[in-house]
Amino acid sequence: MSNVSSQEQVSNLKGTITFERRFRFWKDIWRSRALYLMLLPGLIWYVIYKYLPMYGLIIAFKDYDIVGGLWNSPWSDPWNKYFLQFFNSPYFTEILGNTLLISIYKLIFGTLPPIFLAILFNECRSRWLKKWVQTISYMPHFLSWVIIYGIVIALLSETSGIVNHLLVNSGFKSIPFITSTDWFRSLLVGSDIWQNIGWGAIIYMAAMASIDNTLYEACRVDGGGRLRMIWHITLPGIQTTIVLLLILKIGHIMEGSFDQIYIMYNTQVYKVADIIDTWVYRTGLQQMNFSLASAVGLFKSLIGMILILIANRVAKIWGGSIW
Amino acid sequence: MKKQKWTLSALVSILSLSLVLGGCAQNESNNEGTPTASQEPTKTSEAQAAPTKLEITKVGWGTKLPDAGNDFIKQALDEKLNVDITLTSPASPDDFKSLLNTRIAAGDYPDIMELDSRATLQMLAEKGALLDLTPYLDRLGEVKTMVGDDSFKKGVFDGKTYAIAKTQALMTTSYYIRKDWLEKLKLEVPTTTEELLKVAKAFTEEDPDGNGKKDTFGISGLGWQAFAPVFGSLGVPSLDMATGVYIKDGKSITSPQDPNMKAALAEVKKFFDAGVVDPEIFSNKGTAASDKGIKGQVGIVFIDWGAFIRKEGAENVKAANPNAEWIMVPTIKGPAGQIEGPYDVGSTSGLIALSRTLEKDEEKLQKIFDLLNYVSSPEGSQLVQYGIKDKHFTTEGSKVKISELGAAEAGYIWLYQLTGRPESEYLATKFDYAAPIIDQASKLSRLNLYNGFIDLPSDFNAADAYRYIGDLSMEIVYGKKSIDSFDSLAGDLNSKFNYQVFMDQASKQMKELGFIQ
Numbered sequence: 001m002s003n004v005s006s007q008e009q010v011s012n013l014k015g016t017i018t019f020e021r022r023f024r025f026w027k028d029i030w031r032s033r034a035l036y037l038m039l040l041p042g043l044i045w046y047v048i049y050k051y052l053p054m055y056g057l058i059i060a061f062k063d064y065d066i067v068g069g070l071w072n073s074p075w076s077d078p079w080n081k082y083f084l085q086f087f088n089s090p091y092f093t094e095i096l097g098n099t100l101l102i103s104i105y106k107l108i109f110g111t112l113p114p115i116f117l118a119i120l121f122n123e124c125r126s127r128w129l130k131k132w133v134q135t136i137s138y139m140p141h142f143l144s145w146v147i148i149y150g151i152v153i154a155l156l157s158e159t160s161g162i163v164n165h166l167l168v169n170s171g172f173k174s175i176p177f178i179t180s181t182d183w184f185r186s187l188l189v190g191s192d193i194w195q196n197i198g199w200g201a202i203i204y205m206a207a208m209a210s211i212d213n214t215l216y217e218a219c220r221v222d223g224g225g226r227l228r229m230i231w232h233i234t235l236p237g238i239q240t241t242i243v244l245l246l247i248l249k250i251g252h253i254m255e256g257s258f259d260q261i262y263i264m265y266n267t268q269v270y271k272v273a274d275i276i277d278t279w280v281y282r283t284g285l286q287q288m289n290f291s292l293a294s295a296v297g298l299f300k301s302l303i304g305m306i307l308i309l310i311a312n313r314v315a316k317i318w319g320g321s322i323w
Numbered sequence: 324m325k326k327q328k329w330t331l332s333a334l335v336s337i338l339s340l341s342l343v344l345g346g347c348a349q350n351e352s353n354n355e356g357t358p359t360a361s362q363e364p365t366k367t368s369e370a371q372a373a374p375t376k377l378e379i380t381k382v383g384w385g386t387k388l389p390d391a392g393n394d395f396i397k398q399a400l401d402e403k404l405n406v407d408i409t410l411t412s413p414a415s416p417d418d419f420k421s422l423l424n425t426r427i428a429a430g431d432y433p434d435i436m437e438l439d440s441r442a443t444l445q446m447l448a449e450k451g452a453l454l455d456l457t458p459y460l461d462r463l464g465e466v467k468t469m470v471g472d473d474s475f476k477k478g479v480f481d482g483k484t485y486a487i488a489k490t491q492a493l494m495t496t497s498y499y500i501r502k503d504w505l506e507k508l509k510l511e512v513p514t515t516t517e518e519l520l521k522v523a524k525a526f527t528e529e530d531p532d533g534n535g536k537k538d539t540f541g542i543s544g545l546g547w548q549a550f551a552p553v554f555g556s557l558g559v560p561s562l563d564m565a566t567g568v569y570i571k572d573g574k575s576i577t578s579p580q581d582p583n584m585k586a587a588l589a590e591v592k593k594f595f596d597a598g599v600v601d602p603e604i605f606s607n608k609g610t611a612a613s614d615k616g617i618k619g620q621v622g623i624v625f626i627d628w629g630a631f632i633r634k635e636g637a638e639n640v641k642a643a644n645p646n647a648e649w650i651m652v653p654t655i656k657g658p659a660g661q662i663e664g665p666y667d668v669g670s671t672s673g674l675i676a677l678s679r680t681l682e683k684d685e686e687k688l689q690k691i692f693d694l695l696n697y698v699s700s701p702e703g704s705q706l707v708q709y710g711i712k713d714k715h716f717t718t719e720g721s722k723v724k725i726s727e728l729g730a731a732e733a734g735y736i737w738l739y740q741l742t743g744r745p746e747s748e749y750l751a752t753k754f755d756y757a758a759p760i761i762d763q764a765s766k767l768s769r770l771n772l773y774n775g776f777i778d779l780p781s782d783f784n785a786a787d788a789y790r791y792i793g794d795l796s797m798e799i800v801y802g803k804k805s806i807d808s809f810d811s812l813a814g815d816l817n818s819k820f821n822y823q824v825f826m827d828q829a830s831k832q833m834k835e836l837g838f839i840q
Binding site for chain 2: 271
């Protein structure tokens with residue numbers, strides 16, 4: 001009897017607690033109603049433009065035709081027909097490998113230069129020099145790949161590029177940067193770093209600006225030099241930003257960068273440069289095979305999501321995870 | 324104070340909310356295109372005198388259309404036919420496709436569509452997006468006179484005529500060679516593959532530009548096309564048409580099956596072995612090959628007549644080197660005779676198709692036929708080729724003379740050449756200084772391919788097969804694989820790429836269209 005009543009008491013108590021909690025939850029919301037109201041449009045935007053369009057993913061499982069549209073197109077038979085078409089392409093492993101390799105190279109070689117540049121800017125005492133160099137270094141971010149390819153040709157072409165002219169004139173052999181499978185990936189990674197170094201540095205500089213100045217003062221009082229300050233204050237100060245950007249980049253590993261590669265590649269370097277997106281473009285979109293294109297897109301997103309989850313787990317170890 | 328903050332934030336969120344939802348509402352109205360498209364014509368037909376609205380969509384290749392007030396062709400056509408023409412011209416075929424796809428997905432069809440290829444036609448016809456023109460063909464008399472019977476055949480799909488092909492562009496590509504270099508090295512214009520190789524070698528090694536440096540190459544062009552006459556001398560299409568379909572001994576054959584292909588590739592390999600080929604031949608894009616010719620880096624280029632002969636090109640050549648002179652090389656001879664290169668007779672410079680929604684709008688349909696017939700008639704054709712008579716051009720007998728104003732203002736008007744133009748006549752008028760060379764180039768004998776008539780089977784991945792053929796052939800000419808590895812090509816295509824399906828489809832359609840027995 002007493003047992004029962006105590007149980008009742010406990011459940012009553014639990015009820016009150018959950019009720020209290022719920023009440024407090026709504027109360028909290030009501031208290032910051034202005035903030036939540038401002039959040040609302042953002043949420044609605046996400047639902048309408050990011051979540052609702054996801055129903056279009058069913059194209060990947062349908063024999064999509066334009067007139068039938070999403071609903072009236074027949075289901076593909078078997079359901080994974082377009083996934084199989086992708087996996088069974090004789091070039092599947094090669095393009096998957098290329099996509100990952102190019103992205104990973106960009107991640108490895110592309111992460112440090114902007115950090116380095118940002119530190120240089122941070123240490124630069126001449127204001128006007130800093131401003132000028134900064135502006136010039138982020139300009140390429142706004143150039144389209146067509147223009148950058150033009151610059152690359154002017155510099156590196158085997159027949160008319162400046163670099164090869166210099167090489168040949170000083171007695172060396174010319175190097176086929178653009179048509180050689182040995183050089184092409186370096187070209188992709190190099191031009192990508194060149195394009196984004198200044199832009200990337202801006203974010204790190206913003207992070208550096210938020211570091212408490214008293215830390216530097218304390219370090220100076222303790223007799224720390226510039227390098228010490230960079231190592232012990234600046235770098236730890238932007239650590240979370242570095243990790244955050246890294247996680248975001250890892251999510252895009254399967255994306256490659258279609259614009260860049262589509263404009264720069266040629267039949268001779270397919271072996272090292274053909275990525276998932278360029279393949280989809282040639283087989284899917286040019287032959288209007290939308291179902292194949294979205295099946296591959298879904299496959300890429302899934303892998304991307306798994307990679308983000310893993311990266312976030314790993315980042316937690318350094319205390320820099322997103323969530 | 325606190326209250327003010329609250330109203331402010333409410334205001335902010337309401338504003339942004341309306342932005343979000345506003346964007347959404349606009350989207351929705353776009354999606355509801357179907358009903359508006361079918362309602363529109365009834366609205367216009369109510370008002371008798373009101374001009375009929377016609378919308379035309381085609382690839383514009385970046386040509387800038389003037390606004391309606393300055394578009395004298397639109398004004399002339401509108402006035403003549405009592406219509407109101409809207410021309411949409413996305414810059415590239417890809418832009419065009421995405422525009423067309425979104426419009427069609429939304430059910431909002433343009434009235435007249437110029438499709439870029441048979442593949443697009445096939446897809447749209449299969450989905451029932453296009454009007455079957457078969458019952459209307461006899462109302463397109465002027466068009467038929469202009470484009471010819473064969474052009475009506477190119478738009479046939481499943482036994483029905485869904486489109487009419489425009490007149491075809493002239494094929495004028497051929498070898499051009501530096502005459503001054505030949506003279507300097509005391510060489511003759513090459514007439515066989517061996518002589519071509521000899522000249523290319525001399526151009527590479529004997530310093531034809533006399534600057535004391537070994538900085539020139541023999542041959543350039545855009546990829547495999549640069550060797551089209553060499554392939555042609557053995558009766559096969561160059562490898563840029565990786566799966567060319569043609570007729571050999573009365574049967575349809577695709578190029579990987581042809582035993583001569585290997586022999587031709589071996590000939591081409593000699594040029595690569597000798598080191599006389601532009602090292603960037605496979606990465607040349609756009610005008611890269613002719614630019615190298617203009618700069619004096621290469622002495623033989625496979626290119627269309629415009630590159631060095633057209634005024635702009637010729638001026639560039641002279642500006643780079645006043646002594647430079649380019650001449651056309653007559654087709655080289657080989658075991659299979661003289662063939663300058665492959666020519667896809669099924670290809671078109673555009674297929675004119677009409678929207679299915681016009682089926683029930685007889686009045687609008689008539690206006691469209693009027694328009695198509697008019698731009699195909701002698702009078703209308705002159706209008707869309709040269710502009711307004713006595714303003715942009717004058718006539719002396721049957722000869723047209725373009726005025727200065729015409730040369731300055733009429734750059735865009737080709738967009739209105741809906742059914743094409745009498746090509747050689749047009750070029751001879753527009754480029755009278757180059758008339759003989761255009762005539763000669765267009766009359767070179769070419770190998771007829773029929774790929775434009777063949778619909779790609781869906782279980783054959785053409786892009787992968789093209790790549791396989793290209794990769795293997797490149798490895799062979801660059802010496803990474805032996806020429807004998809080409810023997811396994813046909814078998815590999817069958818086992819890895821389902822090639823048999825394509826060959827079957829090719830011979831089936833070739834029979835259906837009556838090209839082979």
